[in-house]
Amino acid sequence: MQENVQRIVEENGMRMVLERIPHVRSCSIGVWLTRGSRHEPPDKIGISHFLEHMVFKGTSKRNAKEIATAIESVGGSLDAFTGREYTCFHAKVLDEYVELAVDVLSDLINSPTISEENLQREKQVIYEEIRNMEDTPDDLIHQLYSETIWGDNPLGYPLLGTYQTVAALKRDDILEYLHQNYIAPNLVISLAGNIDFNSTIDIIREKFSFLSSRSTAGDDEIPTPPGEPRRAVNRHLNRDCQQTHLCLGTASFSHSDARRYALLLLSNIVGGGMSSRLFQRVREEEALAYVVYSFQQFYLDTGLFGVYVGTEPSKREKTLRVIREEYAKLLEEPVSEQELNHAKNQLKGQLMLGLESTTTRMFRLANFEINREGYQKVDEVLAKINAVTPEDITAVARIILNPENLCSVSLGPNHN
CATH class of the missing domain: 3.30.830.10 (Metalloenzyme, LuxS/M16 peptidase-like)
Incomplete structure (x- = not known):
């Protein structure tokens, strides 16, 4: 390109x-x-x-x-x-x-x-x-x-x-x-x-x-380091609403981390659309939710990964159990080449379609600069996505989906 x-x-x-x-x-x-x-x-x-x-x-x-x-x-x-x-x-x-x-x-x-x-x-x-x-x-x-x-x-x-x-x-x-x-x-x-x-x-x-x-004494240092993120925390906040809203995940990688593309692909496999594992299991098979998706945020020196789902309050525990079961499957058995290729095509398609917008391209220019990476051509990014293997996905999953690292937060009515 x-x-x-x-x-x-x-x-x-x-x-x-x-x-x-x-x-x-x-x-x-x-x-x-x-x-x-x-x-x-x-x-x-x-x-x-x-x-x-x-x-x-x-x-x-x-x-x-x-x-x-x-x-x-x-x-x-x-x-x-x-x-x-x-x-x-x-x-x-x-x-x-x-x-x-x-x-x-x-x-x-x-x-x-x-x-x-x-x-x-x-x-x-x-x-x-x-x-x-x-x-x-x-x-x-x-x-x-x-x-x-x-x-x-x-x-x-x-x-x-x-x-x-x-x-x-x-x-x-x-x-x-x-x-x-x-x-x-x-x-x-x-x-x-x-x-x-x-x-x-x-x-x-x-x-x-x-x-x-104005002053030119800019500070290029990374602000307050994140320290050790909390792990294995289960938190519920009582709120009078129709659903219980859940997030389950952990701290992840920085924007410049070489594992970022493996994480993006893992995220697509977990909850990146209607064909994702959680959409199919949580919504289509179990009928536990209308909305379920994965998300990630990348910072200079760390990041955040999680899954969001909204469910009927009495089904909170079952929903958490189902999500953890799907996480466990990814830890126990490598993703197939077919599923990984599907995720790669999905991620590459999202990137290429976004490039039809000048706003998306402007954001892309800034993100590389702000995160101190230097501009990466589209073909370079596509090559990095293509280079991810099932073993890379498993290695990232063992960090991100490790039950000992997972935090769950829920907001909704108390139930039992």
Whole structure:
């Protein structure tokens, strides 16, 4: 597969990763800060997410409506999200509006006004976001699962913060966090679409020239190490809802770990779609659930694997037993070449279909850069997937599905 990617590192530490895709008319631009909830002090949990909200309230050039109108008036989209290890602001526009999109994105992190009035108003919005998560048990269970695995480590912090930590945030806290963390060495600009490299690089340099007035003392160290994750914990939280929501799994591998592709294939075999073992057993054969799937998250130095299922409260124990039985089968007997090839084709197909989106390609550029791997061509990734053997799957399963490592967390009514 032909790819045209350039990586530039500026003297101030800012990184650009650009991909030219001449056969499309769209362009996706991401401004990534390598700072997220994992970098927060305990008394300011949620500040990364709060700042992500606040920059949209207005800047020295645009008010809140003008920020939204600037992109939407040309048919584009503008959004942002906060993760454990990064914060992302991104836009998608027609190729003729790349300069406009870069201008809006740079404006967000250059000169947000962060007025006291908007800060107090946005706290109410964040409270509602927290309440929304608390009222959505199939979302809440994932936060409880992270807390259970990581304990007091920042990887277990709630991304939204708590009512107490959000309430305590002051304007000076937000501005200090902005100027200490939204700096060139922490910044990755990723862009994929129908672009001219030279003119696009010039636009980015011009729009982000304000960074020269900020500190360049970025900290490239991995934040608080995860320590030893909890193992063999079984936790139930009482909640008045119609289903019991379950997560079962353990800590896993980092984004750069060579075993990552074996884990992705194992995850597909376990719970990656309608043909997966758990979907067939839990839903089709046992009728224990409507939704069942596996998931994984990769960080700089560790990761997380698990299975989610929602079931009738009285069937909690049976559901856990069935999942553990399927895990045990993978430990006792290697996967067949046929099943592994099915999982490989599924994973490769997902990758290739995703490449039809400039947004997916922009995310892909940034993920390799943020995780310090260097860009990997699609053919290289496909070769790594193809190279995984049944023995590799078994080796990973013995770590990830080992009963002595598994933690289970459930949320729902107490039953017996």
